[in-house]
Amino acid sequence: MPQNDYIELHRKRYGYRFDHFEKARKKEARKVHKDALVAKKLRGIKAKIYNKKRYTEKINLKKTIRAHEQKDVKTVNKIHDENGLPSYLLERNENQRTKVLTNLLKQKRKNKVGKWNLPIPKVQALNEAEMLRVVKSGKRKRKTWKRLIDKVSFVGNNFTRKNPKFERYIRPSSLRFKRANVYHSELKTTLALNIIAVKVNPQSNLYTHLGIITKGTVIEVDVSDLGLVTQSGKVIWGKFAQVTNNPELDGCINATLLV
Amino acid sequence: LPPRFLAQDESVARDVQRLLVQFQDEGGQLLGSPFDVPVDITPDRLQLVCNALLAQEDPLPLAFFVHDAEIVSSLGKTLESQAVETEKVLDIIYQPQAVFRVRAVTRCTSSLDGHSEAVISVAFSPTGKYLASGSGDTTVRFWDLSTETPHFTCKGHRHWVLSISWSPDGKKLASGCKNGQILLWDPSTGKQVGRTLAGHSKWITGLSWEPFHANPECRYVASSSKDGTVRIWDTTAGRCERILTGHTQSVTCLRWGGDGLLYSASQDRTIKVWRAHDGVLCRTLQGHSHWVNTMALSTDYALRTGAFEPAEASVNAQDLQGSLQELKERALSRYNLVRGQGPERLVSGSDDFTLFLWSPAEDKKPLTRMTGHQALINQVLFSPDSRVVASASFDKSIKLWDGRTGKYLASLRGHVAAVYQIAWSADSRLLVSGSSDSTLKVWDVKAPKLAMDLPGHADEVYAVDWSPDGQRVASGGKDKCLRIWRR
Numbered sequence: 024m025p026q027n028d029y030i031e032l033h034r035k036r037y038g039y040r041f042d043h044f045e046k047a048r049k050k051e052a053r054k055v056h057k058d059a060l061v062a063k064k065l066r067g068i069k070a071k072i073y074n075k076k077r078y079t080e081k082i083n084l085k086k087t088i089r090a091h092e093q094k095d096v097k098t099v100n101k102i103h104d105e106n107g108l109p110s111y112l113l114e115r116n117e118n119q120r121t122k123v124l125t126n127l128l129k130q131k132r133k134n135k136v137g138k139w140n141l142p143i144p145k146v147q148a149l150n151e152a153e154m155l156r157v158v159k160s161g162k163r164k165r166k167t168w169k170r171l172i173d174k175v176s177f178v179g180n181n182f183t184r185k186n187p188k189f190e191r192y193i194r195p196s197s198l199r200f201k202r203a204n205v206y207h208s209e210l211k212t213t214l215a216l217n218i219i220a221v222k223v224n225p226q227s228n229l230y231t232h233l234g235i236i237t238k239g240t241v242i243e244v245d246v247s248d249l250g251l252v253t254q255s256g257k258v259i260w261g262k263f264a265q266v267t268n269n270p271e272l273d274g275c276i277n278a279t280l281l282v
Numbered sequence: 283l284p285p286r287f288l289a290q291d292e293s294v295a296r297d298v299q300r301l302l303v304q305f306q307d308e309g310g311q312l313l314g315s316p317f318d319v320p321v322d323i324t325p326d327r328l329q330l331v332c333n334a335l336l337a338q339e340d341p342l343p344l345a346f347f348v349h350d351a352e353i354v355s356s357l358g359k360t361l362e363s364q365a366v367e368t369e370k371v372l373d374i375i376y377q378p379q380a381v382f383r384v385r386a387v388t389r390c391t392s393s394l395d396g397h398s399e400a401v402i403s404v405a406f407s408p409t410g411k412y413l414a415s416g417s418g419d420t421t422v423r424f425w426d427l428s429t430e431t432p433h434f435t436c437k438g439h440r441h442w443v444l445s446i447s448w449s450p451d452g453k454k455l456a457s458g459c460k461n462g463q464i465l466l467w468d469p470s471t472g473k474q475v476g477r478t479l480a481g482h483s484k485w486i487t488g489l490s491w492e493p494f495h496a497n498p499e500c501r502y503v504a505s506s507s508k509d510g511t512v513r514i515w516d517t518t519a520g521r522c523e524r525i526l527t528g529h530t531q532s533v534t535c536l537r538w539g540g541d542g543l544l545y546s547a548s549q550d551r552t553i554k555v556w557r558a559h560d561g562v563l564c565r566t567l568q569g570h571s572h573w574v575n576t577m578a579l580s581t582d583y584a585l586r587t588g589a590f591e592p593a594e595a596s597v598n599a600q601d602l603q604g605s606l607q608e609l610k611e612r613a614l615s616r617y618n619l620v621r622g623q624g625p626e627r628l629v630s631g632s633d634d635f636t637l638f639l640w641s642p643a644e645d646k647k648p649l650t651r652m653t654g655h656q657a658l659i660n661q662v663l664f665s666p667d668s669r670v671v672a673s674a675s676f677d678k679s680i681k682l683w684d685g686r687t688g689k690y691l692a693s694l695r696g697h698v699a700a701v702y703q704i705a706w707s708a709d710s711r712l713l714v715s716g717s718s719d720s721t722l723k724v725w726d727v728k729a730p731k732l733a734m735d736l737p738g739h740a741d742e743v744y745a746v747d748w749s750p751d752g753q754r755v756a757s758g759g760k761d762k763c764l765r766i767w768r769r
Contacts, residue, residue, distance in 0.1 A: 106760065108418070108442070109744045110485070110488075209572065210573075250568075250569055250571040250634070
């Protein structure tokens with residue numbers, strides 16, 4: 024360790040080495056691998072201390088990355104007070120909406136597209152063979168243009184099948200459901216509500232059109248018995264919910280209400 | 283010339299239209315017979331005529347309404363915007379105003395330290411003689427109002443004192459804590475009266491005494507708790523008289539009505555109506571879509587003050603004089619006056635940002651749904667004359683609604699953070715509100731605007747109360763000190 028500032032003086036007088044910055048950058052890049060190697064080789068109490076330090080560093084790093092990523096952070100903290108709270112504040116959460124000032128246009132565009140904060144943001148892509156089973160038809164049972172839908176589907180009230188001779192997609196009546204068990208996150212209860220329509224199936228537009236419900240599908244449910252009302256006094260009778268289970272495996276549709 | 287032509291000449295000369303009017307009271311009863319008045323008549327002259335018709339000893343101050351619009355300057359001006367039918371008789375509704383006038387509080391006369399944790403609840407006794415406060419440091423304190431100094435410190439609870447309630451005769455105070463225990467205190471000695479009432483498994487959310495006119499001995503008190511039950515306690519015997527179960531989640535609010543009915547609001551979105559003397563469930567009022575936070579009865583103020591008449595208040599508050607029978611009759615007459623013709627009305631506020639107006643003794647369907655708030659509603663209160671409902675909400679505003687029909691009247695804006703609690707003055711003209719932004723504001727309800735701004739607290743204001751004799755306002759909050767405000 025330099026005991027005086029002779030290094031700085033030299034740098035001021037004669038400048039840096041020609042490859043100084045390159046070397047410093049590369050050393051920093053290698054540091055990551057070196058630290059990992061040290062972590063692997065250490066044993067005993069030294070290892071414990073070292074790993075603990077690394078763990079806290081990693082947590083902080085992840086936090087800063089997440090803070091940079093988020094545009095609209097809604098953190099929910101329970102109102103915490105040792106001093107005493109009146110009964111109307113017990114069990115309430117403080118909703119801190121910290122809106123970072125972002126490009127206003129970007130925000131508007133996002134709202135226009137209709138991006139929701141979904142409980143299941145990404146859904147695993149399903150194989151077409153899983154969804155649609157081939158059904159052989161024709162006199163010699165060689166024609167394979169018909170498909171049987173293996174997943175749960177929703178058909179409206181006034182649904183009538185097309186002429187079976189020309190029906191390409193068969194929705195078996197045993198896999199047709201009208202009700203969903205919808206969970207309300209604020210009330211913390213589950214209600215059995217009627218399905219009005221299938222809004223969007225993340226697998227593909229075709230499945231949306233057919234009314235196929237898989238995990239991650241957004242459905243519209245009838246919430247008229249909850250008694251929700253808009254500010255102007257109009258009654259809300261339909262709300263969106265996202266399906267959270269695999270209905271064809273469970274025999275029922277479980278969904279979370281998008282509040 | 284025939285006299286008819288002469289008469290016509292006169293009114294033509296004066297160039298003023300005349301109208302046929304009929305006085306009608308709020309309940310719809312007609313007063314006197316129709317007579318005609320010039321269109322430019324002022325409220326003062328209408329008051330003279332109406333008082334003459336009412337034939338009372340002292341002239342009452344009155345307010346006049348035509349088609350829900352108040353007559354401020356002259357009858358003509360009020361009718362300008364409306365279609366006047368000169369053929370028919372015009373109904374003018376008269377409303378007697380309170381004879382006494384409460385003055386707005388303007389200054390903080392004292393800041394009482396003493397509590398070592400936040401002050402959670404504050405209540406004046408029904409006559410305004412005593413002041414009690416409950417706090418997070420588990421004590422209940424009584425304060426001497428004439429010298430504005432501490433009087434008694436009552437230790438006995440082992441957790442935060444969440445709610446306090448005075449008995450309608452002002453001789454006992456019930457306090458409920460976060461452990462589910464209820465203790466009774468005597469304000470003149472500061473000592474505990476009777477046994478500790480234990481039975482609830484979770485914290486107490488509300489306390490309500492049986493009305494004075496039903497039982498002048500003030501024997502029964504009802505308590506609601508987070509465990510979903512309502513218990514009726516016998517204070518002289520020190521035991522639980524009845525347990526009312528039925529709610530599936532925490533009971534947030536409780537009111538003992540004057541007709542022998544008990545109302546309880548809960549987080550399971552329902553309000554249940556019970557018969558007080560045998561604990562039978564009469565009705566379940568459903569309609570809210572989220573937790574029901576608060577409730578108010580139209581006769582709340584009359585039930586709270588019992589036999590005390592705010593108009594007869596003196597500068598030094600006294601205990602009520604007279605035999606029990608006299609006091610009971612006085613309380614009953616006051617209750618009937620506020621109640622009017624119809625049954626009691628109930629208004630409930632909820633987390634779903636709306637209020638409902640119910641007539642719970644008659645119907646389980648609501649009368650109206652009052653929407654407009656943009657955040658949850660923390661407290662609703664009927665004015666002492668039950669004509670106006672005020673609702674305090676976390677959206678920083680207070681909204682005023684008509685007490686009879688539920689129609690929206692006005693919004694009072696001024697607070698910069700959630701409004702926690704409100705209190706009416708005894709003449710129903712002023713409203714004080716305490717908020718999370720540490721200020722109190724006094725609002726004039728007639729011309730709905732801010733009358734006084736009362737800063738002074740260092741942190742959030744959790745509780746406010748206006749004394750029934752109208753002289754003082756007390757407020758307490760997170761900064762651990764209790765402030766008294768006077769004119």
